[in-house]
Amino acid sequence: xxxxxxxxxxxxxxxxxxxxxxxxxxINNLSLEVNTGEIVALIGPNGAGKTTAFNCITGVYxxxxxxxxxxxxxxxxxHPQGKMxxxxxxxxxxxxxxxxxxxxxxxxxxxxxxxxxxxxIRLFKSQTAFENVLIGTHLRRTSNFLTASFRLNAKxxxxxxxxxxxxxxxxxxxxxxxELATSLPxxxxxxxxxxxxxxxxxxxxxxxxxxxGMNPQExxxxxEFIVGIKNKFxxxxxxxxxxxxxxxxxxxxxxVLDFGxxxxxxxxxxxxxxxxVIAAYLGVDEE
Amino acid sequence: xxxxxxxxxxxxxxxVALIYVAGFIVEQTCGSKSMAxxxxxxxxxxxxxxxxxxxxxxxxxxxxxxxxxxxxIGAYSYAILTIPMAKRAAVYQYYDxxxxxxxxxxxxxxxxxxxxxxxxxxxxxxxVLRLKGDxxxxxxxxxxxxxxxxxxxxxxxxxxxxxxxxxxxxxxxxAMPGNTVLFTFIVVGICIGLILLLINSTYGRxxxxxRDDEIAAEAMGINLFHxxxxxxxxxxxxxxxxxxxxxMYQGTLQAxxxxxxxxxxxLLIVVIGGLGSVSGSIIASFLFxxxxxxxxxxxxxxxxxxxxxxxxxAPGFRMVAFSVVIMVVVLFFRKGIMGDRELWDLGxxxxxxxxxxxx
Numbered sequence: 284x285x286x287x288x289x290x291x292x293x294x295x296x297x298x299x300x301x302x303x304x305x306x307x308x309x310i311n312n313l314s315l316e317v318n319t320g321e322i323v324a325l326i327g328p329n330g331a332g333k334t335t336a337f338n339c340i341t342g343v344y345x346x347x348x349x350x351x352x353x354x355x356x357x358x359x360x361x362h363p364q365g366k367m368x369x370x371x372x373x374x375x376x377x378x379x380x381x382x383x384x385x386x387x388x389x390x391x392x393x394x395x396x397x398x399x400x401x402x403x404i405r406l407f408k409s410q411t412a413f414e415n416v417l418i419g420t421h422l423r424r425t426s427n428f429l430t431a432s433f434r435l436n437a438k439x440x441x442x443x444x445x446x447x448x449x450x451x452x453x454x455x456x457x458x459x460x461x462e463l464a465t466s467l468p469x470x471x472x473x474x475x476x477x478x479x480x481x482x483x484x485x486x487x488x489x490x491x492x493x494x495x496g497m498n499p500q501e502x503x504x505x506x507e508f509i510v511g512i513k514n515k516f517x518x519x520x521x522x523x524x525x526x527x528x529x530x531x532x533x534x535x536x537x538x539v540l541d542f543g544x545x546x547x548x549x550x551x552x553x554x555x556x557x558x559x560v561i562a563a564y565l566g567v568d569e570e
Numbered sequence: 571x572x573x574x575x576x577x578x579x580x581x582x583x584x585x586v587a588l589i590y591v592a593g594f595i596v597e598q599t600c601g602s603k604s605m606a607x608x609x610x611x612x613x614x615x616x617x618x619x620x621x622x623x624x625x626x627x628x629x630x631x632x633x634x635x636x637x638x639x640x641x642x643i644g645a646y647s648y649a650i651l652t653i654p655m656a657k658r659a660a661v662y663q664y665y666d667x668x669x670x671x672x673x674x675x676x677x678x679x680x681x682x683x684x685x686x687x688x689x690x691x692x693x694x695x696x697x698v699l700r701l702k703g704d705x706x707x708x709x710x711x712x713x714x715x716x717x718x719x720x721x722x723x724x725x726x727x728x729x730x731x732x733x734x735x736x737x738x739x740x741x742x743x744x745a746m747p748g749n750t751v752l753f754t755f756i757v758v759g760i761c762i763g764l765i766l767l768l769i770n771s772t773y774g775r776x777x778x779x780x781r782d783d784e785i786a787a788e789a790m791g792i793n794l795f796h797x798x799x800x801x802x803x804x805x806x807x808x809x810x811x812x813x814x815x816x817x818m819y820q821g822t823l824q825a826x827x828x829x830x831x832x833x834x835x836x837l838l839i840v841v842i843g844g845l846g847s848v849s850g851s852i853i854a855s856f857l858f859x860x861x862x863x864x865x866x867x868x869x870x871x872x873x874x875x876x877x878x879x880x881x882x883x884a885p886g887f888r889m890v891a892f893s894v895v896i897m898v899v900v901l902f903f904r905k906g907i908m909g910d911r912e913l914w915d916l917g918x919x920x921x922x923x924x925x926x927x928x929x
Contacts, residue, residue: 388788390794391793393788393791406783407778409781409782409846410778414775418778419791428773432768436771
């Protein structure tokens with residue numbers, strides 16, 4: 284396992300992240316890094332803490348201990364406080380004591396350039412596909428509610444619409460732009476969610492099980508699609524995925540979590556051969 | 571697309587103009603005292619208040635029940651600022667003529683009414699908007715009741731005249747004598763027009779995103795508190811103006827009239843019209859007022875057909891029939907009259923669904 288060092292290429296770096304809910308340690312001392320232009324996968328059995336890790340990165344949760352850096356800038360720093368001091372059962376409790384705690388709300392983190400999709404698709408259900416993407420452009424607005432109401436931002440509004448239309452085209456949904464988002468087939472909803480995330484101009488894209496519920500052919504297409512948008516938008520991609528074919532095909536590196544702990548890290552080839560990973564997935568022979 | 575949009579705009583404006591002309595004609599032919607005029611006046615005022623509540627409950631998904639409180643603030647701000655100097659001594663007879671010793675014009679007073687309500691909303695919103703769902707409803711309802719009690723408090727009597735009537739301020743009848751409907755329609759029309767512009771702007775889309783899925787909205791970079799606060803303040807601004815208009819309609823003003831029952835009436839209008847539909851709220855408010863003030867009146871009077879006394883018809887029966895109507899609406903039109911669509915979208919949406927001419 285590599286120690287996380289201060290690499291200039293870091294887009295995202297987690298150091299000693301521990302997330303404890305009451306007595307349950309969901310993530311235990313997780314350190315990882317994602318470098319510019321990489322596709323990194325986070326895998327692990329159900330309940331390993333993968334989505335919790337995403338939630339710590341995007342500000343939905345405040346990690347109990349540890350730090351998250353985005354382009355070298357701390358976006359979450361915390362150490363056990365309050366009654367967590369006594370309850371805390373992780374390690375490195377004192378390591379971040381001297382650092383100022385940093386908390387950002389999810390919207391601020393999206394502003395900085397981290398966009399995400401959700402494991403259980405969260406589209407705006409009463410709105411069309413086009414409107415869903417359009418909402419993603421809202422955060423880069425320069426208008427206030429008055430200039431927007433009186434249409435003094437016509438130019439910006441036009442640019443927003445143009446951008447949303449382009450994104451729909453890129454993800455191949457231009458022909459269903461006027462349909463209700465939730466009436467689309469599952470695979471298209473996944474793409475729409477990615478398009479919506481792209482509308483926020485991210486540099487890092489977090490995908491939470493993008494291939495969930497897809498058949499093998501759709502999964503293959505999705506793999507190409509992810510690589511495609513990654514190159515097109517100069518993105519770095521960090522994803523959680525269960526489809527091993529997809530993970531092995533497109534990721535540059537893989538982190539494996541089990542029971543909140545990182546049990547392996549490496550290239551797809553290394554991970555496939557790693558006995559610890561195999562044991563975690565298939566169980567160990569007791570005899 | 572642009573051409574079609576323009577055509578739709580022209581048609582909409584023509585329809586609005588037609589409604590205005592119709593309102594004008596009704597008043598000229600029926601006279602200012604007729605029931606039809608009353609319904610049009612009160613219906614328009616309620617339409618504005620319902621739309622303002624819809625902005626909050628229907629478009630932003632904030633279940634707030636504070637509307638009556640903010641209307642009250644608007645109504646009192648308006649009345650206090652416009653009572654003529656000469657009549658203050660008589661109105662504030664228990665408080666030595668009151669402490670506000672100046673008056674401003676009617677239109678500025680309407681604006682101030684909205685602004686004062688908005689200021690209170692900004693203050694109350696800070697703690698309250700961190701709550702969600704039912705808790706928000708309870709908290710806002712509580713605040714509305716507190717506002718009502720506070721205004722009746724004897725210690726601030728010099729300002730609000732305590733629990734006594736406020737009167738002699740400019741009313742609908744004195745604002746534009748003989749053209750009360752037109753006046754109401756114009757003020758309400760401007761306000762609803764502004765709300766529509768907001769709803770169809772990028773901020774309106776953000777509000778709808780918050781309603782549909784808060785977590786996703788936040789992940790899209792929408793600052794939840796900031797946007798909720800904005801929706802709340804703007805909604806209360808127009809509720810304040812609506813309250814002032816209601817005071818103008820009533821002619822006299824007393825805090826006791828703005829009970830939570832009033833909020834429920836408006837909530838009912840919003841739900842019947844369709845959460846998230848401006849035109850639904852407008853239609854429903856006119857229907858609601860027409861039913862409660864006019865069409866169902868006969869149910870309250872004991873009627874004889876020949877020698878036969880029609881059973882059940884007695885004072886109060888109107889409300890029973892009304893409740894049944896509401897239950898039927900809620901049972902069979904679950905999404906209200908309009909759902910979350912608008913009157914002017916009916917044609918075009920269907921076309922889009924068929925996929926015939928997109929773009």
